[in-house]
Amino acid sequence: MGRYIGLDVHRDFAHAAIVEDGIVSDAGRADCRPAALREWMTGLRSDDEVALEATGNSDAIATLLTSHVARVVVSNPLKTRAIAEANIKTDKVDARILAQLLAADFLPSVWLPDERTRRLRRQTMRRAHLVRQRTRLKNQVHAILHRNLLPHPPVTDLFGTVGRRWLAGQDLPNDEHHTIEALMRQLDFLGEELALADRELAAEALADPVVRRLMTIPGVDAVVALSVVAAVGDFGRFSSSDKLVAYLGLHPRVRQSGNQPASHGRITKAGRAQTRGMLVEAAWVAARAPGPLRAFYKRVKARRGFQVAVVATARKLAVLCWHLTVDGQDYAFARPSLVAFKQRKLALTAGAPRAHAHRGPGYDYNDKQLRRHEREVIEVAERAYETLIAGWQPRRPAHTGTADFGVRPRQA
Known part of the structure; x- marks a missing residue:
């Protein structure tokens, strides 16, 4: 049976603790410099499991450890409350708690990205x-x-x-x-x-075909799409769009206990703040462009104000990113000439030669008549969406009794 090792990582060193046969013991310090860390890893076994908290250098340490042990778990420090709320907090105690939680398979981990x-x-x-x-x-x-x-x-x-x-x-x-x-x-x-x-x-x-597909969404340029792809990595690791929204911190906080109705607050702001900010900036652009996204923004703005509306639109963009990537489809209400223009601009930024004396890709966007026609088509889709959602009302939480434990019956 392998050992369970907990590492309390600092910038220059990491304190280690080992759980073996149910007994916890201290294993001293390990230097975090690459050469010294590789020397320390020679004492590890191939069936060992190692746990460490997510810090600035934990990703590099986990990468080195992956090839020496059976499993490396990088824990989410916001969810490792046993360490954060301990009355006695030292390097030895933190390493021991990490090792014990790993041995009990009760350690909330974070996803390790590829290179x-x-x-x-x-x-x-x-x-x-x-x-x-x-x-x-x-x-x-x-x-x-x-x-x-x-x-x-x-x-x-x-x-x-x-x-x-x-x-x-x-x-x-x-x-x-x-x-x-x-x-x-x-x-x-x-x-x-x-x-x-x-x-x-x-x-x-x-x-990247995923980036080019996300660029078909209004307001999403290459920088926004790359920020989303960099934050998410593999979209397939999320079983639903709600999971991706929660990962990006765009879900509202929820508090509910007993028979009391759920109380929804501000968004959680979990995950990468930079990506969340990029989606909000893209939402401002999408709210001004014709299409269903603008209709959605206007509807929420009329009820909740522009600040809530733009965050809700950013959440909608995250949902769209998940569906387009998982389903392998472009945005249904994209404007072809605008998408071609964005891709041509991207190619020029990457260093592609400029096409002089002839019309290259993306030139159709300069045709005012074509641009007006595409805009009219999208405005029709926007009005159809407004008609569809005109009668929608926010759903109130169902009142449940004490005998059903708050479980709602499945709808047919």
Whole structure:
């Protein structure tokens, strides 16, 4: 029988505990540097099982351990309440509890992504970091204008050629001009890095049929689709769209006890915040585009307000992502010329040659008559959806007695 090993992981070391034949014992510390960790793993058996909590370096440690032991379990720290709520909390105690929970097969685990998914997560996070840095620099420029009582810029893009010319002509103290020039240099550098990151991601998107399929949804571009694919990995590991929605943290919190009706609160915000934020941004775009998604947004907005409506639309996008991927189908209400335009733009970002003097893929989107016709077709579908859901009402929870234990009869 193999042993059950718990690792309380820190940045530089991990404290180990072992359960063997029902007896718990301490196994000292293991250095987390790759060479030292490989040397420590030589003492492991092929039938051992190892458990560790999800931390910043747990993924790399789990990858090294996978080839040496029978099973590696990375536990969800939010669900390992025995450790989080312990009155006595030390490295030894944490490692012992992990080993004991693993031995009892009572350890909530997280999914370990494959190497491509890890790479996509790193790339999308790097791009998100660059965007945040650019936004911070732009906000500093606007703050300079605000504190010097300058009017709102009369240009659409303050950081374009015309906007920079307008900035240079403003009456500002010399030190403020120097600050703006320094911010612009940093902004140009980050813009170059962002262009490189977009090119790498565009190449990944072109090679992924799932990403191209998700791009048929209004509001979902390559960056949003890649963020979803990076967060989810294998869509088949979710048995239903509700499971995916819960994984992304877009389900409302529910509290219910006894015969009391369920109380629904804000969304759980579990999972990757970056992907959830990207879906919300995509929902804003989808809410302005003609189609059933806009009708859905308007219906929820009329009852609950725009903030709840946009989050509900983001949830709907997550449901669509699951169905389209699992069923292997494109979005039924996609606009063909717009989808071709998005894919052509993606190819150009990846470095494809530009087609001069002839019409290439995606050119149909420039045809106003065709674009108007597609829009009219989608607007018909939107009105049909509005008619379909006009009489829908929110379902109230059924009142159950004390003898049926809250189980509702199955509907025929």
